[in-house]
Amino acid sequence: MGAVSTTAPARSHEGTPDPNENYLKATRGIASWLFTLDHKRIGIMYLVLVLIAFGLGGTFALLVRLELFTRGKTLMDADMYNRMFTLHGVVMVFLFIIPSIPAALGNFILPIQLGAKDVAFPRLNLMSLYIYAFGACFAVYSMVDGAVDTGWTFYTPYSTSTNSAVIPMVLGAFIMGFSSILTGVNFLVTVHKLRAPGQTWTRLSLFTWALYATSIIQVLATPVLAITLLLLTMERFLGLGIFDPKLGGDPVLFQHFFWFYSHPAVYIMIVPGMGIVNELLSTFSRRAIVGYMFVAMSSLGLALLGFLVWGHHLFVSGMSEYATMVFSALTFLVAIPSGVKVFNWVATLWKGSIRLDSPMLYALSFIFLFTIGGLTGLFLGVLAIDVHLHDTYFVVAHFHYVMVGGTVMGFVGGLHYWWPKITGKLYNEKMAKFAWFFVFIGFNVTFIAQFIMGSRGMPRRYYDYLPEYESFHRISTMGSWLLAFGFLTMALMFVQSLRNGKKSSRNPWGSAALEWQTATPPPLANFVKVPTITRGPYDYHLATEEELSET
């Protein structure tokens, strides 16, 4: 942040900043960042916080993997280990992955892709950032105060009886939930009301469609988590008994409540990543996304289906058999919109003019890894197979293929893609590809090993394991080192770009999309004149030479 804002030149006059000035230079000083209403700066502040959370959650993951390198105690005791994997989950889910694409990249890109000057409610946008930071403080306080050992799902009755710092962590997640809701409200209204002249619904970018679908989930699902976590807190404070069988309650009710949010939340995580993949595939194949409306509607389809499948997390928790059958059938339906996306992406590549720049490598990784993650999800949706695979490393590998192989690849791909637009600087492409190689290989080494040991019965969350799992655990841990090396190289590359990256042109990728048509970095008001939209963002056949020019 500092490195970005310090570059030179003089500003004409104090007082009202010039809306046509580069947003990084239009106003100066730390207060101009902390109290900014500019969606671009708010997006950057989100990005910084989210990346810190990613580093923190990644460190916890490395420690968990390191502990599992040998049988028995490697470097921490079982209590500490329980806290480590819980913190990894909580930090990655609530602090990193949920806000990562919508609140950080989405905040920056969405209004520009609409041709708007800002989001609908800029002050609310800044407030969501501070609510997120406030909630994160609770989470950090919990970590200092002995942390949590319940797993990120906070299942009762353990979460109401353990003496670890559950309440501050749960309140932290509760508060961050409101940040997510307000961002969702803001984006929904922005897409409905702030589109530039000519920006019709069928000319929206598919990233915008994805964020729109995500916002619907955020608004409808997150409040249910909020009330669940409030009930959990009150259960601990006042012994409500809602989830306590001793007082007539039911712990399974907590699981229903929790997954009514947390399954849709899976789509809060993955749908924006899918949105980014569309942008990348189109730009780096230089052609329109095949089946635009199908892809747009499949995002809404995922948002809808996401609300109907929470029961598949409870197949072995004591639900009625009829309910499990219905939930199993509904779960298979999720494969339809997911399949629509994957097939349309592959069709887009066909006869495209493909350029394997670093963002494209992440987009292709997304397709490959998400497909594995999605297909293994079908295994878990089959009632009989789930009995065997439930709570094993198979599940862990499955959702990491979706969350890391999908969302993180999409997020990182988007970060590479929009980095020049955001910072105005280019990065070292060779180093970026080098980092990608280690991220891709490291990720697969880490989690393929987990698929195998999971299918052979290794339970998740266990501190210790039988000798036959040792080699898989070792391979998985070594994979985590490759993955960490890849991410560290990437971090170094981005820092280098900030310090002495070459100046980026307006449109370094030669994209037809709207955000590349304005200056780099964009002016404070996003466009010098409000654009009139005459074509979709992927219409390369309608774009002029000048628009696609990379210089």
Place this chain on the structure above:
Amino acid sequence: MSAEASSAVADDAHGDHGHDDHGHDHPKFLAHHFDTPIQQFESAKLGMWTFLVQELLFFSGLFVAYGVFRSWYPEAFSGASHELNKVMGAGNTIVLLFSSWTAAMAVRATQLGQKKQTSLFLLVTIACAFIFLGVKYFEYGAKFHEGLLPGKYFGHAFTAAGIFPESTFPTNLEPSEHLPAHASSYFSLYFMMTGVHALHIIVGIGVLIWIWRRNESGEFSKEYFTPVDIAALYWHLVDLVWIYLFPLLYLID
């Protein structure tokens, strides 16, 4: 910077309609990123309605829990509901319904540019909110004294001197004995539902006072009444939730 390239970012054809910022038709209340007051008004409305949907989902968790527990323990729920003061509950319902009417009238008064009436209606609405909370205070107080408390505290009298375990319970109070088993679950939900609702009333009071002060300072007019309108929308939701809470909790039989 070679910013504006041709056709996708064509010259602003709508410049004459005021898209080009800071034109003469850009009134003070219009934020810089909106083109017209109507666009700003509609955005605020849509935002508030979306937020209210969120509120409904927030309460829905409690309503679902209520449904589940009532179907498990029907006798406990009907028995325990008689411990509530129906007169106070009905009175509060009337107070809130009336306050919703005054909130609506405040909106109408602003739309007609009647600043004084707006303030008056807002103040009456705020007063109703305080009356509601006052009645709730006496209801809660009675329950505390009778030991009709949530979950594990059920049957323990809570007075200014502290919480007494059952053994030291004053003999003239016998809350749990005549109630069916699991009445404690009813009171858990009663306190959660009415408590979360009361929290919304308190937030509403804050919002209405803020709106009242802005009205006093002359910020609103026939042209600009959005904040009054959306604050009233929120207040109607708080009222609406109570309309469901009252029969579900007080009038089971």
